[in-house]
Amino acid sequence: MNDPLRQLDQMVSVLVANDQNRTGESIRERIEQTRAIPIFEDVSDEQCEQLARELEERIGISMGFGAVVTSKDFKPWLEDAKANELFEPYYWDRYKKLLQDKRLPGDVITSTDEVTDRILGRMGNPRDEKAWDRKGMVVGHVQSGKTANYTGLVCKAADAGYRLIVVIAGIHNNLRNQTQARIDEGFIGRDTGRLEQRDTRDKPKIIGVGRYDARKAPVSLTTTLRDFNKATATTNTSQISSYAVPVVLVIKKNYRTLSNLIDWLKEHSAREGTEMVDQPMLLIDDEADNASINIQYGRNEISRINGQIRDLLGMFQRSCYVGYTATPFANIFIDPDTDEDVENEDLFPRHFIIGLDAPSNYFGARKVFIDGLPDEEAERPQYLRFIEDNGDLLPVKHKIDHPITELPESMKEALRAFLIARALRNARGQKAQHASMLVNASRFTGIQNTLKLRLYEILKVYENALRVNGSRSDAIAASPEIAELQETWKAEYSSVSTWDEVLANLLGAAASAQVIAVNSSSPGSLDYENAGDTGLTVIAVGGFSLSRGLTLEGLTVSYFLRNSMMYDTLMQMGRWFGYRTNYEDLCRIWMPEEAASWYAHIAEATDELLRELKRMEQTNATPEEFGLAVRSHPSALMVTARNKMGSGEKHLFVGLSNNFIETTKLGNDEGIRRRNREAQTRLFEGLRRIGKEQNSAEEVPGGYLLRHVPVELVDSFLREFDNVRESILTDTRPVREYIRKRSADELAEWELLVVTTSQSPEPVQEIDGWQIKPVRRRIGGSSLEENGLLAISDKKARLASRGVERAGLSDHQREKAEQDYRASSEGKAKSNFPDRIYREVRKRPLLILFNIRITDDGLTEKQAALLPTEPVVGWGISFPPSANADKKVEYILNTTKLQEMFGDPDDDEETEFEDD
Template sequence: MTTSIKILKTVKPPLRWVPEQGEFTIEFLKSKSKDANGPSYAALTEGADSILHEAQRILGRCLPPGNIEEDPETGLVVGYVQSGKTLSFETVIALARDNGYGMIIVLAGTKNNLRDQSEERLKKDLGIDDGGDHWYHLSNPTTSAKNQIETRLQAWQKKSTKKALLITVLKHGGRIEDLAKVLAKLDLSCVPSLIIDDESDQASLNTKAARIKAGLAAINEVSTTYKSILTLRAVLPHHSYLQYTATPQANLLLVQTDFLNPNFAELVTPGESYTGGTAFFIDNADLIVEIPTKQVPSKTNNVVSPPKSLLQALRYFLLAAAHHSLTREKGIKAKDRNRSMMVHPAMATSSHKTYKSWVDKALKTLRRTVEDLHASDPAVAGAKFEVEYESLAKSFPDIRPLRELIAELLDEVFDELNVVEVNGTKDAEKKVNWRATRYWILVGGAKLDRGYTVEGLCITYMPRPLGSAPAADTLQQRARFFGYKKPYLGLCRVFVQGTVKAAFTEYIEHEEFVREALANHRGLPLAKWRRDFILTEMLKPTRGNVIGLGIRRIPVNGWLVPKVMQRDDNAAAANRTLLIDVVTKWRRDFGPDENAATVLSGVKDSPHNVIVDIPLRNVLDDFLLNVQVRDPSDAEQHTAMLIGLAAMLREDESLKVDVFLMNRLDTGYRTREAGHGLPAEHRFAPINQYFSQSAGMLNDRDHCFSDRITLQLRKFDLGTHQRDKSKADIKDVTWFALNVPAKLRKALLVEERG
């Protein structure tokens, strides 16, 4: 513990205070280490990225419990989907109790099944179910609970052995308002409080923010749940509010004056066995199986029988379940006791019934077929699964022999398998009891999205289409197949349509970009961070109605050309020197330069030279990061270009650039770009003169390649006189243009600042 405190005292920027782990936190973490699927105690407590250390950092950014004069604090805590955010905030709750917080309120999901899931886990993990001495618990309290809450808080204040009050409440305007009304009648001036908002980007935020920004709604016109959270916060004189999420886009795009705008951000680091987007879509792309569009029911595509890809997914699942049945630990407290499959077709519950009927029918037919074939010839029965088995054997070489798996299907798996709908219909499974049986197939839509944990999920069948410009955070929250699956990752498969696969793959870059930016601003005031995101053009960052900031998308694609260069004389002089130095260096290291006609198809002669195959890393480090771009509009595009190129380089370190030395770097002469009506000292580059589209002419725009990055460098004098170079107003202008081919395109989402 002493070592941990020493580490925490060196955190930069400094914490407000250093929470210490007390008796309950130690007890809690030891209990979690004994969970069937829990990490070791050492993994929970040792190292800067441990659950304990990060929880201490998070709480240490909140208000110190002993100082009741400071204004409320708001923090953002970001993890990955299915990465252990609940364990993180449970540890924060334990620390808060040990360090003098009297009341912790958890906004635990927008649906009853999610609230029940979170509440049951909290009661179990915090020892409330066992009648421990550390907590009072209330669920969705109404106005009738006033005396009960008052009594509990009075007991907390006067007793040396303190039992803190934990309140779990559905994230619903009415429920939160009820709680706020009760608390408003109590004296809470000496009760440090903590609010945990689980899945904080959902429902909590003001869905009228965009209308307010556009002037279509009054500043005080707010959505119901958002208003209820503000009301709750207003009755807590000394509190901190922590927003937990794996998809922080909406939280980060709130206007700076929003009452829920976070002041700081911290991260949750997943454990070693975590498998997220990179594990599935980058490192092990063979785990992703594309569903042909013709196998997905739609208004224009009538599918009347179980699609072949669904039947294939079922065979994968049965083999994975059989392997689990043969190799699992036995006993009540056995680890990793379930294997499950999720079928996630669409929002409409009618589609859930269709897919469930297909699954039921397919399993019944398959079981009967395997039983009949196995009785006469086990090898023939195994042949029904041969394709899937060979695929699994490649990704998971330790899989048991096929003949053993088939026998186990008949002996155990078929009998232990339960297929249920998980949705809001009356016939659906209201609560999955994972201990009732070992193998499950869950069919559903929204209730299997955000926040829902599917135990032992190994096969996901998600024919749900991408839709038109979906929100990045909504797409990512469908990834219930992420999680702590490293021990059996090779037995997992994810079935999606091709467009969904592409969107997930591209989202990963965006997610890592945002996370890296948050890591660089960890603990710092978020108001000082300009929100610039890499985001694929396939996706928008979040639902538009909650975005309070002005944002726009800058494409890093095609020609990127500064309109204004040499905004001041110092920049002009620095860029002239830079151009001479960098061309000298590149000629020495990658040259010599040659006539552009030698590399451009169909060109007999060119006035320009080229140096081919300069590594993108060198072009960035030597020139693009150093050239001075002073015009605000150009600088914004230049920043987008730098971020986009850096992202390309992370994906492929071998990328090369062809550098064209326009007019062999002889100083040309151009007049100020027509139509601006401004004197030459505004220094607009004559873009149209260089990139003219004269029919039948090979112009400067054509000096590039369709599949490679191109950089053009140029020198010219700039004036207003049409023909007389001697009357140039600006001498020796350095100018460049960059072309990014379509296959490497990126897009940067930028915050507009007034």
């Protein structure tokens, strides 16, 4: 943005902010009025319209204040410090000006100010001279602005009196360097890389907040070029001895770095007395679920990095640990055997847990994997495209020496989509902005580098075709490559652009694109900072380095082909989440359908966790109570393997009150299928004996409903049903035990929904006297071939369709649930109702019976040959809230089997053969 346009933006933004009724028309009037000033005479009509659209989006963006769960011993101190003028917001005011200059919406800046006050106020008071330690956790969303939040917290902590601030920023150099650059810009105000390189006679390069006021610049013992080094730190001892200004370090989460820092602190403390350990210290642990938690097998063993963080904190009389994460399951799920373990775990956030709300323009998991999925099976998802052709070319599971002779057509299609999207962004005036494509298809560095070469070769083919034939009137006929590009445009972007608009900008997009590998063999290859006036166009190929923390600027197209079902690993691989101002409609994500279904499942679980945090805030619950609630949630099953419990059995206590469970994994063994059909037959026979059959059932959306079904029939069906052990939550032993304990009152009578739907293309079948149209579902081909499992992969890995839990509710119950949801802050912007709102008002449990036709969609010929020819029986249960909700169900798990099912976390950890 040129200077006159930036000035116009700033002036109009102030005027619009003061307008009570802001509309698109009023914004444009303000622009025209201000544009009359002579300095804006060179601002074009097109630039003014682009500015109007940006302001329309910006003023509509809001952000909530999140939720806070605090320990009982919390004593407020921040308001008193402000009232007594012991808190001068010097560093925060500089940072706030920076956020305003970056044109963040005013509501977002206000919310950030409020939330960082909440966090700071629950940390230790740095002016309290008595010994104290505080531990807390901040839960955000992947790529939602956690770094911006903790940069603001660092500024306020320094204003309050914290003198030593340590930021642990991931386990890779590129992430540490990126975080250091953010701290340089938002807190230090100087380019630390230039400070290290410059001659002592040169002036330091002032950046970011330093442009507003360069006094009181914090001392940094790390730079964008170098992690912590004992020798370098020792040369700065004289600078930090008085702590007249804050001292900050941004270090890698690495045992050598932590060991050096601890040794240096001990040595410095021994020489200089105890001044250093007496200073109040703040430790911010970014990506706190990664490497920080104790993952050793034994109850009293401590993993190396976890122990070092404890040692570092233990060196200070006054210290505060704040872990930031988007995937807190592993942090909270410490050890489910006893309640005491939560309290005794040293890094458990026992003093506070704070949930951050994402701004309303956040492009997150819900928007992509839940709201962006179609209701009708025939429609395509808005952003997702499914990879079905990787096969032998690039299997999800492959060895380190797997040959890459050719790329899957889907990867080429994704590349073409990226070039077109970049062309359209250029046409929209975004040429100065960065645009990135992510390719995360292997954890092996060698294969990543080979993929980089193959993508580069294909990119050059398209560039040459556009250079030679792009300007010809018969370009499509003259060049098969340009014809391919047009077909991709038709499939992806014809509704938002014309082909002429795309073609006019395609050569520039292709010529400027570069393919880079982001891994240990290509250090420093991703450099947005020194791109110049024209934004980078980058195709970034990598593995774990692209999977956690690293921000790809302007990420538009992603190609994701990885095999992990761990909650934290999957969500952190979601680099495509974030903010996509004026190009969200161009974003596309290629991944296997099975992976997409897991993301949908995780998005629901994460949303539920944050809702639980807000509920517990209202009831003044403590972090320990929240931790117990999370551990008893079914999602805890997914992080059991993360804790590496070792072989043998693990006992896990899960709450089924107000929960929904269903058989999303079914056995393909003919004996299992037959036994489950027989269980259904006997259930229907039992219903006939008590006068309940199809002609006495109500026709409701989704099937036939029977009321007042005795619990004995349900229990018999579950007893006879052959559940595969991979379907953990539907293990009938603990489920039946839960039902038995409530069978005399809460669960004595049931409602039964026999699913049949007019939308199913299946013909009506007579099944044990019932006229039923089986539902059609797709499955994951790899699970079928490798494990003999029918693992449902479509419909968000769900058997049930949306709205199924309405069955059996009265009109009054349903309308009341929907009205309450619409009145909530969550429901105002939503077009659909989540099933949980119906479950919360349910008085009787609902058993849902499915007859499922497994389709061969997306399967290979070999896999399709393994499919059953008859419908497969499955079930789901919607449990209403229980008066005994605190009574948990005990699941006994084989932890070795869990690791087989959900993947070993080591698959994504560093080895000498893998990316760094």
